[in-house]
Amino acid sequence: MILFKNGKCWYDGEFKKLDILVQDGRIKEIASGINPDETMELIDMDQKTIYPGFIDPHTHVGVFEEKAGGFAGNDVNETSSPATAGVRALDGLNPLDPGIMEARNAGYTTVCVLPGSANVIGGEGIVIKTTGTVVDEMVVKTPKKIVKMAFGRNPQWYWGGRKTLYTRLQVAAIVRDNLNKAKDYMNKDEKEYDYNMEVLSGLLKKESVARVHVANLEDIETIKRIMEEYDILYTLEHATALHTDKEVAESLKDVPVVLGPINVAGKSYQTYDLTFKSVQILNELGFKLSMMTDAPVIPLNFGVIQMWLIDKLRMNRKDILEMFTINPARVLGLEDEVGSLEKGKCADFAVANGDIFDVNTSIIDTYIAGVRVGGELK
Amino acid sequence: MSILIKNATIHPVTSKEFIGDLLIDNAKIVDCSHKIYAHADEIIDATGLYCYPGMIEEHCHIGVHGEKTNQASDNDTNEWSDPITAQVRALDGVKPFDPGFKEAIGAGVTTLNIYPGSANPMGGIGITLKNDLTVTYEKRIIKEESGFKMAMGENPKRAHSENGNKIITRMATAEKIRSAFRKALDYDKKEEKPYDMQCEAILKVLKGELQAHVHAHQADDIMTVLRIFDEFGIKPSFEHTTEGHLVADELAKRDIKCAVGPLFTARYKMEVNRRTLKTPGILEKAGVKDITLITDHPVIPINNLPIEAALACKNGLSKEEALRSITINPAINLGLDNRIGSLDIDKDADIIITDRELLDPTHRVLYTFVNGKIAYSMKEEGLII
Numbered sequence: 001m002i003l004f005k006n007g008k009c010w011y012d013g014e015f016k017k018l019d020i021l022v023q024d025g026r027i028k029e030i031a032s033g034i035n036p037d038e039t040m041e042l043i044d045m046d047q048k049t050i051y052p053g054f055i056d057p058h059t060h061v062g063v064f065e066e067k068a069g070g071f072a073g074n075d076v077n078e079t080s081s082p083a084t085a086g087v088r089a090l091d092g093l094n095p096l097d098p099g100i101m102e103a104r105n106a107g108y109t110t111v112c113v114l115p116g117s118a119n120v121i122g123g124e125g126i127v128i129k130t131t132g133t134v135v136d137e138m139v140v141k142t143p144k145k146i147v148k149m150a151f152g153r154n155p156q157w158y159w160g161g162r163k164t165l166y167t168r169l170q171v172a173a174i175v176r177d178n179l180n181k182a183k184d185y186m187n188k189d190e191k192e193y194d195y196n197m198e199v200l201s202g203l204l205k206k207e208s209v210a211r212v213h214v215a216n217l218e219d220i221e222t223i224k225r226i227m228e229e230y231d232i233l234y235t236l237e238h239a240t241a242l243h244t245d246k247e248v249a250e251s252l253k254d255v256p257v258v259l260g261p262i263n264v265a266g267k268s269y270q271t272y273d274l275t276f277k278s279v280q281i282l283n284e285l286g287f288k289l290s291m292m293t294d295a296p297v298i299p300l301n302f303g304v305i306q307m308w309l310i311d312k313l314r315m316n317r318k319d320i321l322e323m324f325t326i327n328p329a330r331v332l333g334l335e336d337e338v339g340s341l342e343k344g345k346c347a348d349f350a351v352a353n354g355d356i357f358d359v360n361t362s363i364i365d366t367y368i369a370g371v372r373v374g375g376e377l378k
Numbered sequence: 379m380s381i382l383i384k385n386a387t388i389h390p391v392t393s394k395e396f397i398g399d400l401l402i403d404n405a406k407i408v409d410c411s412h413k414i415y416a417h418a419d420e421i422i423d424a425t426g427l428y429c430y431p432g433m434i435e436e437h438c439h440i441g442v443h444g445e446k447t448n449q450a451s452d453n454d455t456n457e458w459s460d461p462i463t464a465q466v467r468a469l470d471g472v473k474p475f476d477p478g479f480k481e482a483i484g485a486g487v488t489t490l491n492i493y494p495g496s497a498n499p500m501g502g503i504g505i506t507l508k509n510d511l512t513v514t515y516e517k518r519i520i521k522e523e524s525g526f527k528m529a530m531g532e533n534p535k536r537a538h539s540e541n542g543n544k545i546i547t548r549m550a551t552a553e554k555i556r557s558a559f560r561k562a563l564d565y566d567k568k569e570e571k572p573y574d575m576q577c578e579a580i581l582k583v584l585k586g587e588l589q590a591h592v593h594a595h596q597a598d599d600i601m602t603v604l605r606i607f608d609e610f611g612i613k614p615s616f617e618h619t620t621e622g623h624l625v626a627d628e629l630a631k632r633d634i635k636c637a638v639g640p641l642f643t644a645r646y647k648m649e650v651n652r653r654t655l656k657t658p659g660i661l662e663k664a665g666v667k668d669i670t671l672i673t674d675h676p677v678i679p680i681n682n683l684p685i686e687a688a689l690a691c692k693n694g695l696s697k698e699e700a701l702r703s704i705t706i707n708p709a710i711n712l713g714l715d716n717r718i719g720s721l722d723i724d725k726d727a728d729i730i731i732t733d734r735e736l737l738d739p740t741h742r743v744l745y746t747f748v749n750g751k752i753a754y755s756m757k758e759e760g761l762i763i
Contacts, residue, residue: 066644066645066646066651067645067648067651069647069648070646070647098645263678263679263682264678264679265445265478265481265676265677265678265679265680266443266445266677268445272446275763276763277761277763295644296644296645296646297644298642298644299642299644299645302642305642305682305685305739308685308739308740309681309739309740309763311740312740312741312742312761312763313761313763314742357740358738359685359688359689359692359738360692362692
């Protein structure tokens, strides 16, 4: 057992001086004044601030590798066809992508890796812990499988350039067509095993969640229409224009929303409404928001910049921190595993030498399952 | 119109900060001291607030990039038609109401230097604008020919191998530059000749009338530029300088101006693989003067300029130089330090007031003054973010 003694812990929405007892990679107890005994390794956390390890629910680290010079490390979009439900991010994920190392050094301990947004149906995503050299050992099992989809301009833009589809009408038609086929497939007694159909059946049976790339309001409404038509669990990813129409936003209050990356420039049709103000507007409407970097779009070691920029809105810092911790844990269905410092959860900590909102603060130690795996300074 | 800013923590940047007052009259700073007793048309109580010179972005593509749609029809950054387009000018491609200008003014950036892109070894001539959206484009111009944009490394290779097979390797980029310089010198010697805009532009560089600003990330590209420029007896300034920390002594010895950044992009390109937040600090310690930080907007958003300075500071750059790197140093780099870049008397009244220190990324810009006028007020327009 390990006893993390006297840390300033981000606990239940505020800072408290607490001791954390860790056994077998999990928090056995978190309280003040836990007495050490000879079975415990003691780690002095005095003067240190302990946050739950940060979580990014939407990245492409490992599949869209940095420092690999493009083609060689680019496994993010399987653009052999616009619908590739059967492919898995897991099979293209290189744990040695320097982006993953930098993520853990910056305090990110859990990230979801998704296929890209060129395809209407992109494939299965996977959740990993940010340490290891064998991806299978890094995987965190989620209660529901994750299927990446993309609506609107990205598939239209990519496949339009290749004369495969031209309009958003066809983007929607491809989704319906594939889901109809999956329904038929499910109802057949005798069939050849089809990976694509198996994944889509998972969506229809609510064993999986569709994580849907979307920016524009009209595409958000199309998604809502189709997902309700087929009774599918889904999340809105990016949701760039959701804040621009409160009525539409109100109607989607039960759908998890993952915003970002917002700290990017170069507006396009999809990002014309991009603003950090969306965070405040949707938060005030009652959304439990999560924030993504879309790494490597924003490398994870610069994810904290989005936290600072959101702070310019002068929102409650508790709400902001939850966008990087417990809220994304909920999106992934891992709220009983990660995302806060609570008894029974994984001992994943981002340990800082000050307040994370202070630019001069560094993550000095990152712990995953109670083991130190990184930090900025060493 | 005179404005008196009272009781702010004033960072003149060229001297130590103090709590005091600042008086603006007729677009200039007329006084900046501990206590000013003067009549003013407007008084701003800045107790508890901070006052800095407006920031200067030495390298961006706001206005030429075309951010409204990101469509080819709106993009005037790179004149792809040939590797040598010395004759083109950013002046003629700027869309004066592109969204980046507003983002910049809301972030407290009062002067923008806009370059053509980096697809061409010789890309064209940049322009420096005051970021005052209330006046016409022509009135914003403070330097019509602000610098001669050149580029090394991956971008010219990529652009011109995909586009007409004019450049395949770095070797050809260097050859194109040498040939263009040589052609301009030959042109200069001829007595009777048709006017050649391209040669005329290049001659300004060779005669020292126009400074070459060369996009170079890798140390080998930096050294290639120095080799070529030595051959023609001229001195470059560098843009990006991503591996400048590997040749810091050489840059210091030659007293070369370096613009560094953007400091936190994704590493999609090989030439930025070794980017590190430590580069500005290493350059400073080696003795490189007037280090400038750049966002290259829209590569990273313009409001990240002070965050770059803050992170460079956290990683070894002195606090004094960090503040200078986004104010007076880019002014020096552009040859405009007689007018802008610090809160000194007689300088243009380009000023920002913030609620927290500028190097605290959570600060809000409450006012941006350009030429003594309120160009942005958070109270009136809301936070721009």
